[in-house]
Structure formats: structure tokens, C-alpha cells
Amino acid sequence: MMLQAPCRVLVVDDSAVVRQVLSEILAADPGIEVVGTAADPLLAREKIKRLNPDVLTLDVEMPRMDGLAFLENLMRLHPMPVVMVSSLTERGADTTLQALALGAVDFVAKPKLDIARGLESYAAEIRSKVKDAARSRVRASVSRPRQVSEQPLITPRPGFRTTDKLIALGASAGGTEALRTVLEAMPADAPAIVMAQHLPASFSSAFAERLDRHSAMSVREASDGEAILPGHAYLPAGGRHLRVIRDGARWRCRIDDSAPVNLHKPAVDVLFQSVARSAGANAIGAILTGMGEDGARGLLEMKQAGAATLAQDETSSVVWGMPGSAVRLGAVDDVLPLERIAERLLLLARS
Template sequence: MTGGPVKVLIVDDAPIVRNVLTKELSRDSRIEVVGAAEDAYQARDMIIERNPDVISLDLLMPRMDGLEFMEVLMKHWPMPIIVLSSIVDDHWDQALRALELGAIEVFAKPNPEDPVAFKAMLARLTDTLVWAARIDMNEVLQKKKIQSKPSPLKSPSLARAADKIIAIGASTGGAEALRNIIPLLPPTTPGILIVQHMPEHFTHSFAQRLDQMSQIEVKEAEDGDEVYPGRALLAPGDHHMRLKNKNGKYVVDIVKGPLVSRHRPSVDVLMQSVADTAGAEGVGVMLTGMGNDGAKGMLSMRERGARTIAQSEETCVVFGMPREVLNNGGAETAVPLPDIASKLMSLV
């Protein structure tokens, strides 16, 4: 990327989506929409002619779908791609596959009759497009080849694990990072609470995918779910998740509530609740992501005696959230992604 506005190419088969995105994104002085293609073939020609910095891509398109197009691009012309698609239950696997292929972020198209949701999505999409333009996709694809060390991990005793709570925050690039951590954890791992910025309806499918890969149970959290060793709860999209102690047991509250740190679910909400409820028995992990969500919450955790770590810059897709917690003292140290699972076990 050179100086000046970020050059964005919109790829979507729906004329109304192309027109609305072009109009709304062009309002931001940081962005120049250099084209709006109706399918992958037209997009290919525009890429050659207009050299965009980043692409907004629909997945469900005629002639060549978004996944096929991504595979071609990542092989021959790697560039940052933000998926904006109608993610419903029938297509969750396509969204997950897009992340595996190298998509920087996945957004669900909001209900056009909900102007508040549209405005919130557009603000996040705009910031993500601008940020993504800075990313070197060759580096990202190289980092995706890094695999966490599969050596056996120390298993904490159930008695010790029952007292501990692990809180994990992640955003851009976090889905891939979590796939390199959660499947390595042993069955007696303390209860885990995860906030990964994802669209509503997508978190359920992502939790299922992690569950299939892992030794521990992974599920999308429901209000009142108990937190115990061998279980990881993923905050549902568009809802905050808080830890509380109910009759001597750890459980979660799932609430709608206002956006916090521009997000719902918010890492700050989760980690503040872990600081308040678990105190020194907490362990905090900040993974790759854009922005500063979680910086205040993790600092509160550390101030209450919790152990805290952040993903290292060289293994992050976006070194935003980890940088914030390292800079403000919320995280004790930076740890490379392949070492995070073993580091976690050493802290519990």
C-alpha cells in the first residue's frame, strides 16, 4: 500500500449492496472505492486494472463463488480480503473455510430494516478495511503454516483446576489462533471463557468446529451455563458474557447490553467480570486482534493478582489488542502462538 486513501474493491452480485457500500464507504476520507464487481471474473479484471489494496467479498455468487475466488487469489495474487456475506446456518461452513483460506475478517450482512445494526457494522467494516490494507498477506499466509507444538502438555489436577478460570480475548485472526490453542489443551484444563469478535449465528458453528477438534468440550455459551474443568464457553455473537459465582459455582450471564469498547461481545466485559469474581485465580490471554477491546479488563485482572499473557507480535495477524495490553501493563509478557497452550498449563 502506498500513501493516500485505501483503495477498496467491492465484489458482490447484488446491485443494491454494491451501490450502498460504494456510497457509504466513500463518505470516509480514508477510503477510495476503485470498483464494484458483480462476480469474480469482473473482479479479476478490476484487480489487474486498478490494483486495490483490499477487497470486500461476498461468498454466495454465481459463476465462481467467493471461496473458489479466494483460493485463486491467495495462490496467485495474495491480498487482504474482508468477507461480507449473508451468513446463515446453511452456510456457516463457508465462512469458516474463508477464514482458513486467509480472510482477515468475516462480517454478516445486517438486516436492512435495522439501521442501528447497519451503522454499527459499517463503522467496524470501514475501520477493518483501513487496517487490513496495512497487512502483508504473504506474511499472514506464512504465519498460518506455523503449527503449535503437539507435545503432551502438563495436566493440572482437577482439584487445582476447579479453582481457576481462563479468560481469552480475540478478534481479527483469532479464529485461526484459537484453532492452534484449544485442541492442544488436556481434559483437566480449568474452565475457559472466550470472547471472539464474530457475527451472530456464526459463534455457534465455530464452537462446534472447535469442539470436534478438541479434547475438552467447547460450546456456545447459554445463560446460566456452569464453568468447570474440561469445558470452554464461547460468547454468543451480539451478546456479552460475564462470569459470576452462584452458590459456590462459577456460571455465566449472557446479556445483550450496550456496545462496550465498540463491541458486543466485549473482551473488556468478560475480563472485568473475571477480575471481580475470580481475582487471583484468573488467567488472562489476549490474542491477535484490531483495536483495544480488553485492555482495561485485562489490566483489572492483573491488578487483582491474575496471571496474564499476550500473543507475540511476530505471530499475530493484527498486533492491536495484544499491543495495548502490553503497553498498559495488563499483560505480563508476550508469548508466540505455538507456545501459548503450554504456557497456559504452566500458569494453572
């Protein structure tokens, strides 16, 4: 049996401490080879040509060239898997979301204090994300503005109104853009949507605001106990689980701070399982691009409760971990490319 060659990684960061710590963390895994480091994008550009790495870890805030400008050029001219190293700040969240829109596969958080110990505390996650990135699908990016529009990118389509359907979406790596694509195609009066996307607490507000700017629907962080209404899409607030509960003839959001599930909080399984119990056959579930298996069992519970279920196909997924797991589990009615999922969700909601 042939052994798989380790993925080759180039670490790009202006901090010598971060370069050293990340290199040591990654090199401790036999499935990873750190082929080099670079202190800024200009050096990184030369080393990419010379070393031909499989994956790049990239800090955003660096000297000599803005990290986003470098990423944009890289994904246009030499697309490759990139894992961002981002600070857990409001500015860091917004920049990271822009990086994901430009084509970065995933990101790891860089603590503000005691960086070395902070990075080492989730070394396993860093190594896992880098290895998963090496297996991801990366495409050359098209030219697009780095700042999102203040207006929805679509004209709301009139005439769609329903109060008896609920759409549940789950995603991880690649999901910030996949969710944007789905919500962009939804009319202003679409059925209510509840979502779970693997993000740290400090990123959820910026992500909700970004989705809201791109959608005719009203996208917001869910608050505990609020009614779930048509024309609205709800994300869990700040690294917490979102559940759907039944309250008479309506659904409400339940936000809780219980333990991670499948190592995640929010977890897609938590959301999907609650939708299966509270909405049953009135729900539609879709699992989008992401690493791991989170959401597969929950989607199966939704299907067993009578809900229609969809999965993003492998070709359009950045990482076909979560959708692939759901398909193998028998949880999926239909597998579709990302650009067709919104249309199918609306068709199912009308039936």
C-alpha cells in the same frame, strides 16, 4: 507532515445494488479510494492484476466461481487483505468461518432484507474494518481442507487435572483462527476456559461447533447459570455478554443482554473484568489478535488482581490492535507468538 495515501479497495459482489452501496459508503471516507468493482471472481481476478488494490471486499455466493474457491486460490497465489461480505444466516455463518480459516481478515454482515439501508446503518463499521484490514498482516495460505474434521486434530494428553485455575481468552479480527489454534493444543482435561470473540448473534453457535470439532476439550455456548468445569470451554451465546460469577467454591456463567461495551457485545472487557473480580490470582488471561482496544483495561484489572497475563505478539497477529493496546497499558506480563500461547497457559496453570 506527509499525508497517508488512502487505501485502495476493489468491491466484488454479484449484486449491482450492493456494489453501488458499498462503493458509496467506502468512498465517503477520505482515507479510502474505491478503485473498481467486479461482479464475479473471474472479473475480479483481472482487475486485481490491473488495479493492484490494497483491500478486497468479497461476497461469498457469486456466479461462475464459488467465493471460497476464489479466496483459497487468491490467498495461495496473491495473498492480500480480504473483508468478506456475508449473509446473517446459518449457512452464511459457516461459510464465513471457512473464509476466515482460509485467510480473510474480517467480515461485515449483509442483511437479508433492505440491503441498501441495512448496509448504510453500519457504514462507520464497514469503513473502519476496511481501513484496519489495509494495515493487517496477511500470509500466503497453506493447503488445507475447506471442511473441518469431525475428529479433534490432536491426541489428548493425559495427566492434567486442575479445578482451581481459570483461563480467559479474548479476540477480535483474526481471532476465530487464533482461538482455534489455542484450543487445538489443549488436552481434554485442561483448566476451564472462558472466551469472548467479536461475532454477531447468528454466528456464535456455528463458531462453537467448529471449535468443538477442533479441540479435545468440550467447547460450547454458555448458558446462564451453568457451572464452569475443567475440560470445558465456554463462548457467550448469540451476541450477549459473558461474565464469570462466584458461587461458593465454584464459578458459574452469567449471560446478559446489557448494552454493548467498546461498541461490542460480547465485549472482552466485560469478561476479563468479571474474571478479575471472581477468580483473581487463580485466573490466567490472554488477549489475542484484534482491532481496537477492547480487553486491554479488563486485562489490566486481571493483572492487578494477581492473575498472570499474556498477549499475542505483533508478528503472529492479523491485527495488533487489542494486544498492542494491552501492552501499552502495562497489562501484560509476557508477549508470545500464537503457537506458544497454549503451552504457556498450561505451564502457568500448573504453577
